[in-house]
Amino acid sequence: MGLSPGECPVERTLRVIGGRWKVLILYYLRGGPKRFNELRRMMPAISQRMLTQHLRELEADGIINRRIFPVIPPHVEYSFSDLGRSLLPILDAMADWGSAHLSDDGQAGAAA
Numbered sequence: 001m002g003l004s005p006g007e008c009p010v011e012r013t014l015r016v017i018g019g020r021w022k023v024l025i026l027y028y029l030r031g032g033p034k035r036f037n038e039l040r041r042m043m044p045a046i047s048q049r050m051l052t053q054h055l056r057e058l059e060a061d062g063i064i065n066r067r068i069f070p071v072i073p074p075h076v077e078y079s080f081s082d083l084g085r086s087l088l089p090i091l092d093a094m095a096d097w098g099s100a101h102l103s104d105d106g107q108a109g110a111a112a
Helices: 009-019 022-029 036-042 048-060 088-101
Strands: 063-067 075-080
Touching: 009 022, 022 036, 022 048, 022 063, 022 075, 022 088, 036 048, 036 075, 048 063
Parallel strands: none
Antiparallel strands: 063 075
């Protein structure tokens, strides 16, 4: 039985968490709330513009929460929403797979 375009649940999931950086952002947020610059330090290859864009998209999709603290200078933290926490088993499975199947140089190989 074939699915109509847009009905595939994997495709719907990838629309929310797909892309080069979103899964990494979520992986680092699993350790607790993070400030913007903390995330930048954890992912030095991402541009400020791209990190901002992905954080906004994840917030718009209800995956993360953005909390603004009323201090000067502004303090903003990002954390998982309830919906976002439902992705933790997926992130854990991806991390487990990467640990088991990728060598230190990032090449896939046979599991021992």
